[in-house]
Amino acid sequence: MQVSPRPLILALSIAVALSACGGTYHEGPLVIPAAPADQGAADTAPVPSVTAFVDTIATNQRGDARYATLETNAGVRVLAGMLDIWTPLTQLVDAGQTAPAVGTFPAVAASAWTGVPNDGTNGGTIRNATVHNYNIDYVVKATTGRTAEQTTLAYFDDRRGKGYSVTDAMGPLTAAWRASTQQTTTINNVPADATTVLYNDGGNNNGVGGTANANFGTVVDFVNMVGANGSTEPAKRFYKYARPFRWSSAVQVVPALLPARSSTPATDGGFTSGHSAEAMRNALAMAYVVPERFQEILSRGLELGESRILAGMHSPLDVLSGRIHGEAVVAGNLADPANQALKANAYAQAHTTLMAATSTTATTYASFAQSGTLSTDRFADYATNKANYIRRSTYGFPQIASTTAAAVVPKGAEVLIETRLPYLSAEQRRVVLKTTALASGYPVMDDAEGWGRLNLFAAADGYAAFKGNVVVNMDASKGGFNAADRWRNNISGTGKLVKQGTGALKLGGNNTWTGGTELTAGILEAISSTAFGAGDVYVSGGTLVANAATPVKAAKYTQLAGATVLEINALSATQAGLTVAGDATIGGGALSIKFPGSYKPKAGDTITVLGAGRLQGTFTTITVAGFAKVTPTYSGTTLTLTVTN
The missing domain is CATH 1.20.144.10 (Phosphatidic acid phosphatase type 2/haloperoxidase)
Structure with a gap:
């Protein structure tokens, strides 16, 4: 699904320092969880041992x-x-x-x-x-x-x-x-x-x-x-x-x-x-x-x-x-x-x-x-x-043949998508081709090199499965897809996604990978409710954006202090933009609330923006577009904001 650009309403936003306003909801010092565990070496797509x-x-x-x-x-x-x-x-x-x-x-x-x-x-x-x-x-x-x-x-x-x-x-x-x-x-x-x-x-x-x-x-x-x-x-x-x-x-x-x-x-x-x-x-x-x-x-x-x-x-x-x-x-x-x-x-x-x-x-x-x-x-x-x-x-x-044969990727095929996915290495592009390949068994298409099973349309939407650590480093200064891209495949697997670099990556599939997501820099945006898969989400740097038509889900959520931002596009007064099944641990950083859709609050309204199985800690600053004052209320499971002109 294509998503229209969000309206630029930042000029109306006013940051409000909160320094522990609303209190913290944990016993004793806040304990910051470790990042999702590394899932091992990155996946590979070896060149077939046949004449190329x-x-x-x-x-x-x-x-x-x-x-x-x-x-x-x-x-x-x-x-x-x-x-x-x-x-x-x-x-x-x-x-x-x-x-x-x-x-x-x-x-x-x-x-x-x-x-x-x-x-x-x-x-x-x-x-x-x-x-x-x-x-x-x-x-x-x-x-x-x-x-x-x-x-x-x-x-x-x-x-x-x-x-x-x-x-x-x-x-x-x-x-x-x-x-x-x-x-x-x-x-x-x-x-x-x-x-x-x-x-x-x-x-x-x-x-x-x-x-x-x-x-x-x-x-x-x-x-x-x-x-x-x-x-x-x-x-x-x-x-x-x-x-x-x-x-x-x-x-x-x-x-x-x-x-x-x-x-x-x-x-x-x-x-x-x-x-x-x-x-x-x-x-x-x-x-x-x-x-x-x-x-x-x-x-x-x-x-x-x-x-x-x-x-x-x-x-x-x-x-x-x-x-x-x-x-x-x-x-x-x-x-x-x-x-x-x-x-x-x-x-x-x-x-x-x-x-x-x-x-x-x-x-x-x-x-x-x-x-x-x-x-x-x-x-x-x-x-x-x-x-x-x-x-x-x-x-x-x-x-007419096995429908479950493992995909192979021809020698040199990765060059076909090198300008479409320029921020990935040649080996990563080969893995993209492997994980997006067409099913086996069709007439003519099961050649020994793998040309027949290439699905270049799907490959343009990024990975379809994560195995091991998948590190994506985007340099916005290079422009084009290095600066901003969108993946729309349904991503499965047990691997872990690590987003690095200054570029912005959108995820829009019905994702189920389990190894977790770690954002260290740049922007990582969810444009579907399951964009971050079934694992934990960990923000140590950069901006994480929840921008889906329904609340974005995470198994656990952790945000560190410093130059970190959680940006939530609010859906309604009662529907949280981010829902966390387990612990949401907020060690500081910023929270930014925007209203890109039809919902627009009025002064005095209270908005539920974050829900969790257990909510601990507070954001250092909160920004709500269009409002000069906001009062946060942290409970053990939700964060609500009351807005005032």
Whole structure:
């Protein structure tokens, strides 16, 4: 759930020194509890001990397509799960000759599939009929039930440059992005004669790069770069899995796309979808330089893949494999040492130019990027984006293998989220990918490296489980997500969260981790009642904020003296902003009360702000927005405030 910024009403606040006003509620000297116990070493996500795509990406060459194998081609190998569904004829049987040495290709006919049946099977064998039938039936249902809007989008997503299509996920930044890249397209409608005439996009797809575009050329070069070694042709030629309309005449290809169908079935494989892979590559590149729209842009990438199904041109397996292929290719290029300067410069140039184009600053840019409404930004609804991303990640396939296999994280995959979670270490980002991974057992997705199970949408919302100590150190001076971020996953586990640094982190999930929370600096804000999990909360520095629609819960709460603040956004006169099941021990520090919602007290009202199983100690100062005087009353279980103008 997205939370609107709180009104700035600090100008009306007046701090009131209380120096033990109201008394203390404990026997003898106040005993400050120890911080939640350390939960051991941080979690890790070791690199799988298999051949890594990022180390062998250069083997995925279009020119090698006719002779690509699992052993020789990274793009073929990463999709090897398809062999559980479908066994193609081997390359050598099709070619009728011995494979040449690597890098040498004899001049033979373009088709290596001659002599096989022209019935959609290309001479292969279905190994899992349940999955195959589901795959084709899905397309039949999708194409017979598509809406007019989906039909039009399917046409655009087929005929337009994929880079241009993906940019409409930029929301409020779309116009600035397209102007800065100088992107163009000639596909702006569905021509009346499109059913008989093939229209190709005469635009420039990703825009103008290099020195010809002084303000944004580096960004365009970067987006183009991530597609290097990204051909899907080797996989198409190896797997030889036909397009859905060749498997079933019930598949209804969009009429305006009939001229785009190939007339040579034997060389027109459906697995994997080149459009889907390219859309994912473009989406990941754009999300890398505009992480403020990370989830929205990735949502558009997967939507373009679904358009291929709705068009009747590809099946869910084709599209799923395109996502996997695209993720691996982008990671391989981002991890390449030769591209480190380009990606850093592209990120910097994107922010400088887009801020200037939108009249924003480092402080206002992120909020502007998220300022659209459904009438102006069709990706403005987080819950819809999340649901669609999950659906498009599996397409409802039955799980055909273990559903509880431990997640593994591919070598180099952490680079995909390094600008989205810049304050985490590379190893921490790997753990985020591990804890947010999709379930195991789905067709094609259980590759040995782990590409198929990556859930990058969820990874953008931080950890989904804590194991050991999870130390988050945010440096607000670096700006962007280093200064402020929000995690929305449901976090489980037995670990402990330690928030350090000057930045601000919001937690918004239905969290259940048990190891506790320790705040030493900066801001840690609860935007859900269970934001702090099921453990103790300990504030030795910084500001803890309770800002949820219902009272924020803690097992125990401890606040030390000094530069510590508990900020409570009051919900009503009787509903405490923070409820503690056990002891609440207040060794000093400040308490700040604000009223961001509809509830506003009047002079003379008494507000319950803190409830506990046992309340001990007092705050040094209390601030209530809009009131000049406040009288606290500490009981053994509650703190109430009576306000006066």
